[in-house]
Amino acid sequence: MTGTATCPCGSGLRADRCCALDWTQPPAEPQAVVDFDRALAAAKAGNMAEAERLVMTVLEQFPRHIGALDLLYQIRRAEQRMPAAEALLARIVRLDPNNILATQTLASLQFARGALAEAEHHARNAVRLAPADPASHNLMGMILTEANRPQIGEYHYRRVLELSRGRDPILLANLAWNLKNQGRIEEARGLYEESVRLAPDIYQTLYGWARMEETDRNFDRAGELLDAAERAAPGNPTTQLARAILHGRRKDYDKAVAILDDIARRRDDGGLTPAEWSEKGQLLDRMGRFDEAFAAFGESKRGLRELTGQAYLASEAQALVARLRGFFTAPRLQILPRAATRSDAAQPIFIVGFPRSGTTMVEQTLTTHPKIAAGDELPVINELTGLIPRMLGSPLAYPEALADLWLGDQVEGLDNLRDYYLQRARQLGVLRKGAQWFTDKMPLNETHLGLIGLMFPKAPIIHLVRHPLDVVLSVYSNHLTHGFYCAYDLESIARHYVLVMNLVEHYLGQMRLRYLPVRYEDIIADQESQVRKLFNFVGVPFDRRSLNFHENRRYARTASYAQVTEKLYDRSRFRYRPYAKHLAPVIPILAPVMLRLGYGIE
Numbered sequence: 001m002t003g004t005a006t007c008p009c010g011s012g013l014r015a016d017r018c019c020a021l022d023w024t025q026p027p028a029e030p031q032a033v034v035d036f037d038r039a040l041a042a043a044k045a046g047n048m049a050e051a052e053r054l055v056m057t058v059l060e061q062f063p064r065h066i067g068a069l070d071l072l073y074q075i076r077r078a079e080q081r082m083p084a085a086e087a088l089l090a091r092i093v094r095l096d097p098n099n100i101l102a103t104q105t106l107a108s109l110q111f112a113r114g115a116l117a118e119a120e121h122h123a124r125n126a127v128r129l130a131p132a133d134p135a136s137h138n139l140m141g142m143i144l145t146e147a148n149r150p151q152i153g154e155y156h157y158r159r160v161l162e163l164s165r166g167r168d169p170i171l172l173a174n175l176a177w178n179l180k181n182q183g184r185i186e187e188a189r190g191l192y193e194e195s196v197r198l199a200p201d202i203y204q205t206l207y208g209w210a211r212m213e214e215t216d217r218n219f220d221r222a223g224e225l226l227d228a229a230e231r232a233a234p235g236n237p238t239t240q241l242a243r244a245i246l247h248g249r250r251k252d253y254d255k256a257v258a259i260l261d262d263i264a265r266r267r268d269d270g271g272l273t274p275a276e277w278s279e280k281g282q283l284l285d286r287m288g289r290f291d292e293a294f295a296a297f298g299e300s301k302r303g304l305r306e307l308t309g310q311a312y313l314a315s316e317a318q319a320l321v322a323r324l325r326g327f328f329t330a331p332r333l334q335i336l337p338r339a340a341t342r343s344d345a346a347q348p349i350f351i352v353g354f355p356r357s358g359t360t361m362v363e364q365t366l367t368t369h370p371k372i373a374a375g376d377e378l379p380v381i382n383e384l385t386g387l388i389p390r391m392l393g394s395p396l397a398y399p400e401a402l403a404d405l406w407l408g409d410q411v412e413g414l415d416n417l418r419d420y421y422l423q424r425a426r427q428l429g430v431l432r433k434g435a436q437w438f439t440d441k442m443p444l445n446e447t448h449l450g451l452i453g454l455m456f457p458k459a460p461i462i463h464l465v466r467h468p469l470d471v472v473l474s475v476y477s478n479h480l481t482h483g484f485y486c487a488y489d490l491e492s493i494a495r496h497y498v499l500v501m502n503l504v505e506h507y508l509g510q511m512r513l514r515y516l517p518v519r520y521e522d523i524i525a526d527q528e529s530q531v532r533k534l535f536n537f538v539g540v541p542f543d544r545r546s547l548n549f550h551e552n553r554r555y556a557r558t559a560s561y562a563q564v565t566e567k568l569y570d571r572s573r574f575r576y577r578p579y580a581k582h583l584a585p586v587i588p589i590l591a592p593v594m595l596r597l598g599y600g601i602e
Contacts, residue, residue, distance in 0.1 A: 145174075312488060323400070330509075353466075354471050355444070366535075374430075461516070
């Protein structure tokens with residue numbers, strides 16, 4: 001390999017024999033078979049250096065040798081060189097797409113590093129390859145639960161139960177976590193109890209159960225379960241972080257910060273994980289130690305960038321917005337059809353707004369009404385943007401594929417899109433008996449107001465507007481992946497906010513929508529009149545119980561889950577003020593939108 005660069009994937013192979021290889025390479029010859037057998041023997045004897053030398057010799061000559069690739073994968077995994085291990089496994093799957101074990105393992109690795117979309121792709125293939133294999137369904141259950149599609153994840157977990165012998169305690173705990181994410185707390189609690197009866201000392205079960213009780217406001221029980229988790233795995237920093245969160249919920253901020261400081265002291269590098277830094281920042285913020293809080297938020301974002309390698313996909317975001325602006329114009333919208341409203345099904349209420357604008361609070365308020373069911377963050381609009389070309393039989397991508405609606409065989413195209421949305425809402429368990437409406441508060445759905453207006457021309461669209469500096473600061477202080485990964489840096493949050501708000505302004509200037517902008521600050525200042533206005537806009541009678549939205553026992557699956565369990569407070573209104581000097585770099589970016597919305601800086 002002298003004089004030839006190795007592949008950047010980290011496998012150790014030459015670049016021209018790795019990711020950029022010619023996949024028409026012929027099969028291995030006898031000498032390679034001998035070398036591979038010797039490599040296997042060396043690995044079995046524990047001589048990993050010799051095993052690597054031999055397997056690299058084989059792969060230099062025959063880079064499509066699946067057995068050699070698999071052995072090199074095992075070596076790289078034992079060395080904890082996970083990016084290289086994953087790259088090798090991906091190559092095996094590409095060469096042998098019917099290799100079920102490699103497919104399942106690749107999905108597991110991608111899930112472990114948080115690459116949910118990639119993991120889902122391979123997990124779906126695993127189910128196609130082995131529909132009766134519990135491991136394939138278990139992967140789908142885990143991935144879809146974490147991807148905020150717990151209803152579908154539940155289906156796959158229950159398939160595991162059907163396909164397995166007995167009731168595995170870890171599976172029961174995973175299903176319990178899934179049901180907790182659906183707000184089905186009592187069912188989840190029963191499964192946790194069964195899991196612990198079967199296996200009392202599994203750490204992840206005790207930890208997950210404790211987190212559920214914390215979200216359900218059973219703080220004493222959460223503390224007891226964390227004690228049990230500590231006994232099962234003494235000194236686990238994840239337990240300590242959960243204790244800090246629990247103390248924070250009880251407003252014992254000094255004790256919570258002390259726990260996080262102790263975690264840092266115990267580590268060789270004296271540092272915290274991104275999640276720990278984020279929690280510490282939130283605690284310091286509540287204690288009024290704003291400079292320290294902002295520094296903690298910055299450490300959290302820096303750690304996330306290093307851990308994930310993610311950064312704002314600015315070019316992709318700008319390209320999509322440019323195409324949306326170019327397609328959704330008044331002349332075109334005047335001649336595009338609209339879907340009819342179905343009278344036999346509950347209809348959506350779209351609660352839109354940039355993340356951390358107050359959408360969760362409004363959803364909790366509206367869904368206290370018996371006629372309004374909670375849909376939470378439905379992924380369906382985003383799904384449709386990918387499905388529209390196929391559903392309309394168009395060679396074009398979204399949004400240009402909507403031009404096919406002028407063709408004779410697509411005159412009912414929008415009705416089909418509408419029906420897909422309503423069917424998926426039903427499949428996701430959103431619809432409730434007696435409810436005429438259901439909410440959809442997926443963050444940044446406002447990016448697709450044009451599509452929403454075509455599919456549901458009479459649907460109420462409630463747009464939460466909050467001081468832009470408060471929005472940017474709040475996004476910066478939380479870990480979010482919405483919006484082309486804009487949340488990994490302060491400036492990119494501001495730029496994406498402006499991009500989206502300008503797109504909303506474009507939509508409002510080009511088409512008629514049933515649209516109501518609502519200021520977060522106005523709800524805080526005069527709750528009852530604003531809530532009455534919301535119900536009047538939707539078309540249902542005012543329900544006084546909605547003023548006590550914090551008593552809504554429904555679990556909100558967002559970063560705001562703890563905040564919406566408290567009575568209405570004003571500490572988040574104009575939260576930016578103590579941070580003004582830290583936010584100075586983004587004020588010029590936000591200034592035009594602030595002016596248009598009528599917000600100043602005090």
